Amino acid sequence: MNRTSVIIKLSEMACCLGAIATGTEWHLFGSVDRNEPSPSDIDLMIFCLNDNQADELRNAIDFDIFEIPLHISFFTYEEAKSINVVFMQNSTLIIKPD
């Protein structure tokens, strides 16, 4: 499992989610984003337009699609900006569903 394969699978997931994911940003960080060998988990942040979208995505996403644990943190854009989480986690924007 490498960074590219993870992004491909997450992109497929985002696509399958359809309208629920519209307007979100998906940011990868941690060992997978650094493409380290044998990562123990996948760290992802999803920025949402509002609380409802975050709650809906939590319910809609299949967390067991990878062989290793998928950890997702959901933030509204306002929250993410307030703590400058992109800088803090040194994350990379990988998906921005239309």
Next chain:
Amino acid sequence: MTNVVDWVENKLANDHEVTVVGRTNKNFLVIEYKDGYSFNVAVIGVKGIIEDSNVLPLFETTDKPQLVVNVPSSVLWDGFAIDAIHSEGASFGSFGDIYRAARTMDVGSFRDKNMGFFINAMRQHSNVTCVSYVYNSVFKIDRVSGESLTVAVIDAYNMSAEDVRNARTRVGEFDIVVKNTSYGSITQQAEAAAASMGAQALTFKELMRRLAR
């Protein structure tokens, strides 16, 4: 639950760190680590909440498991189930914990590192008399002075409002929700979400201060 046992055995088939060397008559995996150290792993496939009725039968044998693993990992372990496992000198966890437990060379005493840290810190607090499991990440804290508190520990570097709402959905009511790491931060929205539930979102340091009051 043969399918989940097979799944774990297959996952370990080409592993160089641990080796499945057989099964017990109760279908527990016999796993060998280095220097001939071996242990039994019971694999169960419960979804939702693991209760004591799910784990007690596992110990009705002479060849008991030292580790109980559930597939999938995203479940809650009820406090009674945890107490039942610990009282048998065994531990519990997810697939990845097979490796972590093996490396301790004392699988039955294995404890999740993050939760172990919290439990020890809370037990050592001068105003705390007892720490008991509600779930694997939720604890009831009995205190010398002040009412008992229910503390939910969440796996988040930065705690968001959604983390707080999700914790409430998963584990029910709590008095305090705390991050499992001292690093990172708690958003104002997370604090507001907790307050709307009559709870508090705290860092570890803040939790220690709160236990005193």
